[in-house]
Amino acid sequence: MRVEGFEGKPYEASGDHSPPPDYPFTGEDSEITGEGLFVPPLNFAMVDNGVFRSGFPDSTNFSFLQSLGLRSIINLCPETYPEANNEFLKTNAIRLFQFGIDGCKYFLQEPFVNIPEETIREALNVVLDVKNHPVLIHCKRGKHRTGCVVGCLRKLQRWCLSSIFVEYQRFAAAKARVTDQRFIERFDVSNMNDIPITFSCSKR
Numbered sequence: 001m002r003v004e005g006f007e008g009k010p011y012e013a014s015g016d017h018s019p020p021p022d023y024p025f026t027g028e029d030s031e032i033t034g035e036g037l038f039v040p041p042l043n044f045a046m047v048d049n050g051v052f053r054s055g056f057p058d059s060t061n062f063s064f065l066q067s068l069g070l071r072s073i074i075n076l077c078p079e080t081y082p083e084a085n086n087e088f089l090k091t092n093a094i095r096l097f098q099f100g101i102d103g104c105k106y107f108l109q110e111p112f113v114n115i116p117e118e119t120i121r122e123a124l125n126v127v128l129d130v131k132n133h134p135v136l137i138h139c140k141r142g143k144h145r146t147g148c149v150v151g152c153l154r155k156l157q158r159w160c161l162s163s164i165f166v167e168y169q170r171f172a173a174a175k176a177r178v179t180d181q182r183f184i185e186r187f188d189v190s191n192m193n194d195i196p197i198t199f200s201c202s203k204r
Helices: 060-070 083-091 103-107 119-126 144-157 161-175 178-186
Strands: 002-006 032-033 035-039 045-048 051-054 072-075 095-096 133-139
Touching: 035 060, 035 161, 060 083, 072 119, 083 095, 095 133, 095 144, 119 133, 119 144, 133 144, 144 161, 144 178
Parallel strands: 051 133, 072 095, 072 133
Antiparallel strands: 002 095, 032 035, 045 051
16 A cells, blocks of 8 residues: 545435435536536545545546545555646645556456455555545546445445445446456455444444
């Protein structure tokens, strides 16, 4: 893991653990307020209170991300973060956690190479630490690597597998991979930290 320094309006989840409605955003959706143009990143959505997901953000998304008041970003791509993104992080005192999962190596090759489970666990531990909230989880397209992290989080939240896979497929669409879903199904959450009480599914 690589960590770089610096240190919204929550959606009210229903009791049925269903994904929030009307998402993901394609990146073409936008909201104009005065002269400002707010464009969410590709595949942007709220995961839970203080937790968001998306594809790789660029400069057209910075105003929108700024409106979220992010404290942290989890980048699941191995490439060096672009200079413009680093400057945005510095200006807004956002901490970067980078977990370099090679999408080609782990998600495209055949025979399938195991997804690095320990890396997924490390990313989940960052998500579970409310001191990092609000936090954005992203990879390149917000589909596979991000989908695996969110899917494993859903297991911690005690979602049934069918609901987890519905959410995964909603983002992955035609690119959905059986291997990702198999990884999520087999992921062992028994030794993970408890879900913080700020999460919508937690008992208060």
